[in-house]
Amino acid sequence: MQVIKAKELGFCMGVRRAVEMMEGAADKMGSITSLGSTVHNPQVVDQLRSRGVEVIATLEAIDTRPVAITAHGVGPQVLRELESRGAAIVDTTCPIVTRAQQWAKKLTDEGFGVIIFGDPEHKEVRGILGWAQGKVITMKTAAELDAPLPDWMPSRVGVLSQTTETEGHFALFVQRLLTVHMDHISELRVINTLCNATTSQQAATEELAHEVDLMVVVGGRESANTRHLADVSREQGVETYHVESATEIDASWLTGRAKVGVAAGASTPDTVIDDVVARLYALAPST
Ligand code: SF4
CATH class of the missing domain: 3.40.1010.20 (4-hydroxy-3-methylbut-2-enyl diphosphate reductase, catalytic domain)
Incomplete structure (x- = not known):
């Protein structure tokens, strides 16, 4: 069984930038908070937590630490509220x-x-x-x-x-x-406000879906762009599974498959993609 990765997959410019900005700020300040999950990916959130970035759910949870705005951005009312509370802002909104x-x-x-x-x-x-x-x-x-x-x-x-x-x-x-x-x-x-990173990942997923007999799309369940990739794959008529991590892959999916494609959303780190590829090979039925 062969595992083929989509030509474009995983972390996009906006997510990579946001993660680096948050890690840099946490290194400099000791610890910061992030207003909501940095990206819709649990592994990335865990990694950032270990570097000193604590996710807070609401403005009420703000303390004296700087507050990061995530790549998704916020409305002007949230910015005004942060300013009125005197919070130092680390704005990682994707351009x-x-x-x-x-x-x-x-x-x-x-x-x-x-x-x-x-x-x-x-x-x-x-x-x-x-x-x-x-x-x-x-x-x-x-x-x-x-x-x-x-x-x-x-x-x-x-x-x-x-x-x-x-x-x-x-x-x-x-x-x-x-x-x-x-x-x-x-x-x-x-106004075409679509993201090139997303559209090129979708095109790569579509292309790959025609070459394989099973697709595994990797990324957080809350990640809109990952869910869209899974939709794009299914729309090509190929059986498709959306997984958050390698542990969710079921060996029974691989029975009789010659080629398995792997796509991943813009908030999925390389380590998670590598784990999925390794597990697919590990579970591949022997011929
Ligand atoms: S997927 Fe979202 S965060 Fe990533 S580059 Fe596109 S708009 Fe920015």
């Missing part, structure tokens, strides 16, 4: 997320209503939402466009996406918006 936040603000400043295509519960989307200052709605699926737009939605509409969405899903969303709501729209501005 690609910052760009989406700036577009949300610019569009509302210019009188556009904003539609964000993404998961309203996701931390990145909640942050972008905050920058859009009120005239904004979030939609997780294109099917939600079949309902009327809110009365307050201006006829000038701006659309942007959660950075980790797929190109195909975002394109379909925009098409449906035009098809269903052309009567409402006098001007439409579509």
Whole structure:
């Protein structure tokens, strides 16, 4: 049995940068806190904890230590709250997320209503939402466009996406918006806020899914981009498992497989990917 890794997988620029910034700050200050999990990956959180980065869930848990903002970013209200509490801020917001936040603000400043295509519960989307200052709605699926737009939605509409969405899903969303709501729209501005790291990982996963007879996608269960990779893989018609760690791999999955593909989300460290590859080979049925 052969195990093939996707051409693009694992830590992206934004996550690598955030982890290095947090480790650097913790080394310098002794210990820092992180407002929420640094990335949606339990192994990375454990590694950072050992370096002096403690995750706190809410602003109420802030103490005298510096507070890191994670790669997902936050809304302006959270920044104001941190400043009013006198907290030293280590801002590791990914530059690609910052760009989406700036577009949300610019569009509302210019009188556009904003539609964000993404998961309203996701931390990145909640942050972008905050920058859009009120005239904004979030939609997780294109099917939600079949309902009327809110009365307050201006006829000038701006659309942007959660950075980790797929190109195909975002394109379909925009098409449906035009098809269903052309009567409402006098001007439409579509901002491509998708992340290249994510789209190239998705393309590499799609390509690999056609070459193998089983795919294992590695990454945190809460990681949106890892879940999207698993979706992309399944959409190619190949049997796909999403695992957080090597221990979840079941030997029965490998029966009769000649080629197994491995993809991994942008928050998955190399060590976890290596463990998965090693376990796949260890569990491979002998011929
Ligand atoms: S996936 Fe893209 S947007 Fe998200 S942290 Fe990585 S580089 Fe930034």
